[in-house]
Amino acid sequence: MPDPYSLRVNGVDCEVADSDLAESLLFVLRERLGLTGTKNACTEGECSSCAVLIDGVLTCSCLVLAATAAGQEITTVEGLGDGRDELSVVQEAFVHEGAVQCGFCTPGLIVAVHDLLEANPEPSDGDVREALSGNLCRCTGYGRILAAVHSAAATKRSQP
Amino acid sequence: MTSGPVVTAEPVMTTAAANTAAAGSAGAAGADTIVDAGTRGVGADVGRPDGVPKVQGRFAFSSDLWADDFLWGHTLRSPHASANIRGIDIGPALATAGVHAVLLADDVPGCITYGLEHGDQPALANGQVRYVGEPVALVAADHPDVARRAAEAIVVDYEVTDPLIDAEAAPDAAPIHPDGNVIRELIIRHGDLDSSGEVTVEGIYEVGMQDQAFMGPESGLALPDEDGGVELFVSTQWLHVDREQVAACLGIDEEKVRITLAGVGGAFGAREDLSLQVHLCMLALHTGKPVKMVYSRDESFYGHVHRHPAKMWYRHHADRDGRLVKVEARIVLDGGAYASSSGAVIANASCFAAGPYKVPAAHIVGLAVRTNNPPCGAMRGFGAVQTCFAHESQMDKLAAALGMDPVELRLINALDSGDRLITGQVITGTFPVAEVIRQCAGAPVPDIPPSDDRRDLPGGSGRTTNAADTVRGTGFAVGFKNLMFSEGYDDYSSAACRVADGVATVTCACAEVGQGFVTLAQQIARTELGVDEVILAPAQTATIGSAGSSSASRQTWMSGGAVQAACRAVRVQILADVAADWGVSPDGLVLRDGLVVSLDGQQEALLAQITAGTGYEADVEYHHAPTEALDENGQGNAHVSFACAAHRVVADVDPDLGLVRIRDITTAQDVGRILNPTQAVGQIEGGTAQGVGLALMEEIVLDNGIVRNASFTDYVIPTTLDMPDVTIAAWVEEPEPNAPYGAKGIGEPPTISSSAAVAAAVRAATGLPLPRIPIRPADIALARNEVQQ
Numbered sequence: 029m030p031d032p033y034s035l036r037v038n039g040v041d042c043e044v045a046d047s048d049l050a051e052s053l054l055f056v057l058r059e060r061l062g063l064t065g066t067k068n069a070c071t072e073g074e075c076s077s078c079a080v081l082i083d084g085v086l087t088c089s090c091l092v093l094a095a096t097a098a099g100q101e102i103t104t105v106e107g108l109g110d111g112r113d114e115l116s117v118v119q120e121a122f123v124h125e126g127a128v129q130c131g132f133c134t135p136g137l138i139v140a141v142h143d144l145l146e147a148n149p150e151p152s153d154g155d156v157r158e159a160l161s162g163n164l165c166r167c168t169g170y171g172r173i174l175a176a177v178h179s180a181a182a183t184k185r186s187q188p
Numbered sequence: 189m190t191s192g193p194v195v196t197a198e199p200v201m202t203t204a205a206a207n208t209a210a211a212g213s214a215g216a217a218g219a220d221t222i223v224d225a226g227t228r229g230v231g232a233d234v235g236r237p238d239g240v241p242k243v244q245g246r247f248a249f250s251s252d253l254w255a256d257d258f259l260w261g262h263t264l265r266s267p268h269a270s271a272n273i274r275g276i277d278i279g280p281a282l283a284t285a286g287v288h289a290v291l292l293a294d295d296v297p298g299c300i301t302y303g304l305e306h307g308d309q310p311a312l313a314n315g316q317v318r319y320v321g322e323p324v325a326l327v328a329a330d331h332p333d334v335a336r337r338a339a340e341a342i343v344v345d346y347e348v349t350d351p352l353i354d355a356e357a358a359p360d361a362a363p364i365h366p367d368g369n370v371i372r373e374l375i376i377r378h379g380d381l382d383s384s385g386e387v388t389v390e391g392i393y394e395v396g397m398q399d400q401a402f403m404g405p406e407s408g409l410a411l412p413d414e415d416g417g418v419e420l421f422v423s424t425q426w427l428h429v430d431r432e433q434v435a436a437c438l439g440i441d442e443e444k445v446r447i448t449l450a451g452v453g454g455a456f457g458a459r460e461d462l463s464l465q466v467h468l469c470m471l472a473l474h475t476g477k478p479v480k481m482v483y484s485r486d487e488s489f490y491g492h493v494h495r496h497p498a499k500m501w502y503r504h505h506a507d508r509d510g511r512l513v514k515v516e517a518r519i520v521l522d523g524g525a526y527a528s529s530s531g532a533v534i535a536n537a538s539c540f541a542a543g544p545y546k547v548p549a550a551h552i553v554g555l556a557v558r559t560n561n562p563p564c565g566a567m568r569g570f571g572a573v574q575t576c577f578a579h580e581s582q583m584d585k586l587a588a589a590l591g592m593d594p595v596e597l598r599l600i601n602a603l604d605s606g607d608r609l610i611t612g613q614v615i616t617g618t619f620p621v622a623e624v625i626r627q628c629a630g631a632p633v634p635d636i637p638p639s640d641d642r643r644d645l646p647g648g649s650g651r652t653t654n655a656a657d658t659v660r661g662t663g664f665a666v667g668f669k670n671l672m673f674s675e676g677y678d679d680y681s682s683a684a685c686r687v688a689d690g691v692a693t694v695t696c697a698c699a700e701v702g703q704g705f706v707t708l709a710q711q712i713a714r715t716e717l718g719v720d721e722v723i724l725a726p727a728q729t730a731t732i733g734s735a736g737s738s739s740a741s742r743q744t745w746m747s748g749g750a751v752q753a754a755c756r757a758v759r760v761q762i763l764a765d766v767a768a769d770w771g772v773s774p775d776g777l778v779l780r781d782g783l784v785v786s787l788d789g790q791q792e793a794l795l796a797q798i799t800a801g802t803g804y805e806a807d808v809e810y811h812h813a814p815t816e817a818l819d820e821n822g823q824g825n826a827h828v829s830f831a832c833a834a835h836r837v838v839a840d841v842d843p844d845l846g847l848v849r850i851r852d853i854t855t856a857q858d859v860g861r862i863l864n865p866t867q868a869v870g871q872i873e874g875g876t877a878q879g880v881g882l883a884l885m886e887e888i889v890l891d892n893g894i895v896r897n898a899s900f901t902d903y904v905i906p907t908t909l910d911m912p913d914v915t916i917a918a919w920v921e922e923p924e925p926n927a928p929y930g931a932k933g934i935g936e937p938p939t940i941s942s943s944a945a946v947a948a949a950v951r952a953a954t955g956l957p958l959p960r961i962p963i964r965p966a967d968i969a970l971a972r973n974e975v976q977q
């Protein structure tokens with residue numbers, strides 16, 4: 029087994045022991061660090077259910093070898109809210125607008141929408157559709173998801 | 189943050205319970221202030237109790253489970269569509285460091301086969317494989333990669349034989365299974381079969397094999413129990429039928445198989461059959477350790493049944509005024525290697541083959557056959573999707589032949605309550621087909637100017653098309669199907685309700701697959717009991733009876749009905765006790781706002797006080813009205829209730845490249861009554877998207893029985909760029925007389941007519957016949973070349 033290494037996830041340094049170097053960041057997050065919020069719908073870079081931010085860059089964690097993310101700042105869906113009970117504006121909007129059905133696509137979308145609104149606080153419908161076109165959802169047909177994104181954007185803009 | 193090595197954290201039971209606790213605590217959100225149940229009861233726009241944990245990533249799906257010292261399971265699958273197994277050498281696999289077990293067909297402790305309708309499918313290949321992907325061996329190891337590599341080290345000596353891949357040839361081909369190649373033939377003879385119309389139109393239509401493509405892969409965790417039984421946490425649509433089949437394969441009593449629903453990442457029919465349930469339990473019982481399995485995406489394509497590919501021959505007869513005289517059809521569904529629910533799917537395809545129209549005479553031959561293609565079974569719309577594409581294509585063809593407006597043609601033939609289906613059954617419930625058509629077709633057609641935004645063009649961001657090169661078309665379709673199980677099946681659901689200290693706890697084994705039953709169950713309990721806090725106990729098999737399947741648009745009615753009946757039974761007990769105490773009649777008392785109140789306003793008491801301590805409890809079984817089998821002419825009162833929907837689609841097409849961009853979808857639906865508006869919208873939008881996918885892009889491509897596109901790279905489903913906004917012109921609310929709260933199931937109708945309407949729009953734009961869905965770019969571009977030559 030390779031030497032243990034450390035990943036910084038949601039502001040916390042986590043020791044990764046006994047990990048095969050071939051393990052993806054997705055696998056290490058889920059199976060070694062217990063952070064199962066990041067999802068595994070395809071594990072081949074096609075669905076974005078595994079989306080995380082690595083040093084602020086939206087990334088499919090299934091396509092990254094975990095060990096290569098050492099020393100970088102990793103943010104998962106678990107790190108986006110404000111503690112266990114407080115939801116982010118985006119999370120709140122997803123709940124409120126009915127953007128969640130089975131919820132398997134949801135964590136990846138939450139991360140992607142955080143990233144989108146950070147970069148573009150006033151996205152047009154086309155902008156939102158393009159930004160989220162890599163996030164597959166099989167339940168919703170996207171209507172309530174798009175509504176949630178626009179509602180979250182409006183809420184964020186109205187906040188001081 | 190919940191970091192730390194997996195193996196030392198809490199056991200899985202806590203994880204599974206966390207979902208329930210989350211559901212309960214969300215329900216408790218408003219409990220400190222007494223809220224009028226009406227505002228959070230039936231009909232209200234209440235949020236999902238699992239919404240918050242799902243957006244936080246705290247909701248435990250079946251792939252998120254773990255337990256101390258668990259092993260990873262893996263399945264070795266057949267690479268051949270048809271082969272005899274001469275021998276299997278597991279030696280090298282067993283010798284791999286970290287491998288704990290390698291199991292074969294001989295290790296299946298009980299009955300080797302299982303199946304929803306016929307037990308014809310081996311849990312592990314038994315001397316023969318009949319489709320690519322059939323499970324052959326199981327491995328348990330301490331790491332998923334070790335399990336996978338060990339599976340690759342198993343040496344199987346196959347004698348490859350010619351696969352039977354042509355469904356039409358199957359009935360006369362040598363049987364590929366002891367049960368024969370015809371799974372079911374169903375013939376419907378209705379009315380005067382010698383009648384004929386002045387105008388006839390014919391067509392041959394095809395539908396490709398669609399995948400449910402749920403996002404949450406098949407997964408679960410099995411834990412051996414000390415009594416020789418097993419505990420299984422799994423994503424499924426029907427816990428109790430899983431238990432029945434698993435127990436039979438394991439050769440143990442059903443009570444020793446305890447199944448709890450783990451978080452389900454979508455289903456759409458693909459979780460009605462077993463996938464890894466028996467395998468997980470075998471590995472757990474054999475190794476004495478917890479075993480977890482998670483299918484990869486490509487394995488998922490092999491691990492569940494698909495929508496049946498169909499070939500359909502149609503002839504419609506009508507008089508000069510456009511009234512239908514007779515419909516003749518032959519429908520062949522490719523059931524693949526094993527029966528699954530093919531018998532019921534061909535029944536639906538046949539019974540609804542003529543569409544929601546008055547048809548005095550019909551001759552339908554429905555055939556579901558066995559081949560060496562992947563097994564097919566349940567998918568949203570269940571047989572009605574395929575025939576809707578055919579009958580709606582025929583209606584457009586007929587309208588053209590008559591020189592009639594296609595919507596008008598549908599309107600004059602629309603079925604209504606009191607009319608007869610081609611199975612002879614008189615529709616006794618509500619069935620507002622004409623109103624649904626009028627609402628959808630009458631909605632204003634949005635004025636969508638040609639767009640310069642490349643994202644709005646066919647081909648999208650690839651910038652392949654110029655706006656000037658596109659043509660626009662509008663298509664319309666209407667479809668219908670049955671709600672609940674049919675043909676005499678005793679379909680029921682069980683639920684229990686307990687009210688203690690003013691809090692209701694509902695127990696029901698209904699599988700929440702994303703559809704929002706958990707929300708409805710809380711709404712129903714609030715409405716019936718006048719409480720606000722409703723806790724949902726886990727869905728499991730140990731303490732509650734079957735809820736039936738989360739399929740066939742049936743859970744709102746069936747498990748909704750069971751929850752309603754359980755709550756009412758508790759209410760009766762409470763009111764009887766209070767009435768006796770107060771010396772009044774229980775008829776003068778109601779439960780409201782957490783109180784027991786006398787209608788004359790004289791007396792009231794806190795429900796929390798009345799139900800303090802042990803409280804009140806009831807356990808019920810809810811059955812719908814019985815149905816009958818179909819007779820030798822396919823006649824009989826086989827179905828409980830019906831629902832319909834219509835879609836109108838505006839599509840832009842680049843005819844040279846064969847690319848399509850849908851610009852607008854408008855729909856209307858027969859819903860009975862809406863119990864939760866946002867959830868209803870979600871079902872309609874999501875169901876419509878699956879129909880769009882089938883019409884334009886989704887098909888499992890087979891090459892001599894081999895799946896060529898088992899990935900999301902090659903099996904594409906609609907994205908945000910493919911799906912336009914869905915305009916709901918109206919939901920037509922005519923309460924269904926025997927349904928709880930008058931509500932019809934709403935999950936399936938959106939998937940039925942949407943594909944047909946998309947195809948109609950593309951035909952209108954291109955003038956091409958397009959008799960097959962999905963419509964591939966080549967179907968447009970090459971057909972045009974042929975026309976031009």
Ligand code: FES
Nearest residue numbers: 071073074076090
């Ligand atoms: S799981 Fe990473 S993109 Fe699908």
Ligand code: FES
Nearest residue numbers: 130133165166167
């Ligand atoms: S909500 Fe189920 S996949 Fe998006």
